[in-house]
Amino acid sequence: MYHCPVELALDVIGGKWRTVMLAHLKERPHHYGELRRKVPGISEKMFVQRLRELQDAGLVSRTEISPHVQYSLTDEGRSLGPALQALYDWGVERAARTGASIVGT
Amino acid sequence: MYHCPVELALDVIGGKWRTVMLAHLKERPHHYGELRRKVPGISEKMFVQRLRELQDAGLVSRTEISPHVQYSLTDEGRSLGPALQALYDWGVERAARTGASIVGT
DNA sequence: CGGAATCCATAGGGATACTG
DNA sequence: CAGTATCCCTATGGATTCCG
Secondary structure: OEOOHHHHHHHHHOOOOHHHHHHHHHHOOEEHHHHHHOOOOOOHHHHHHHHHHHHHOOOEEEEEEOOEEEEEEOHHHHOOHHHHHHHHHHHHHHHHHHOOOEOOO | OEOOHHHHHHHHHOOOOHHHHHHHHHHOOEEHHHHHHHOOOOOHHHHHHHHHHHHHOOOEEEEEEOOEEEEEEOHHHHOOHHHHHHHHHHHHHHHHHHOOOEOOO
16 A cells, blocks of 8 residues: 555665666676676675565566576566666766765666 | 665655655645645654655755744755656556555645 | 575664653 | 654664575
8 A cells, every 4th residue: 555656666666776786687688696796785685685576576587597597677677667767867967966976887 | 875876866765755755745835744644654753854854865945934844845856856757657557557556645 | 506594783663752 | 833752673684604
């Protein structure tokens, strides 16, 4: 039971790491270890946990390929594109205004 | 130090309540008690805390008027419009797809 | 490689009562 | 009305180890 559609959206993509993971997967599919390395600062436990949540939410799909496991965005995940872009753009402007620093990506 | 502009954006508007509060203030300025009543389920402590954070982030302004205190969006707060709208729209679609229920607002 | 399980610390949040 | 101030508690997350 949400009190606002935005609340629902943040319930799915909110938090510190999910959008970072989505941002990388938006570029292209990643192997587990590969994606893992692109999200420094997070613990193993949290990484897996968030990844599972994104899977359970239907935004990310998991495929076992040869000796690897590959993660990619589902159509549902891609439907977040405009929203993520809007947040991205605002984040860029805001960083410019406040002097906050953003690394990587 | 963020790893993605979206992370910065979520740092400012993320969490369970801030966007709900912003959504109401986007409609029009509100008195304290008035806004308070529109955000049911949150504790007094969290309500004030979130409101202060939005003020400190420069998204919300506080004005003492006669016996009341009024909160409204600043220009910076209004600059979030497109991003909030995109999230709102996605939230509505998502609710339709998943059957999640959204009340109020 | 791709995780699962465990243990532990603390920050975040709830309920309630009090104040200018 | 518009907040502060406590007290308490549990959910979240970190570090580390183990497993197929």
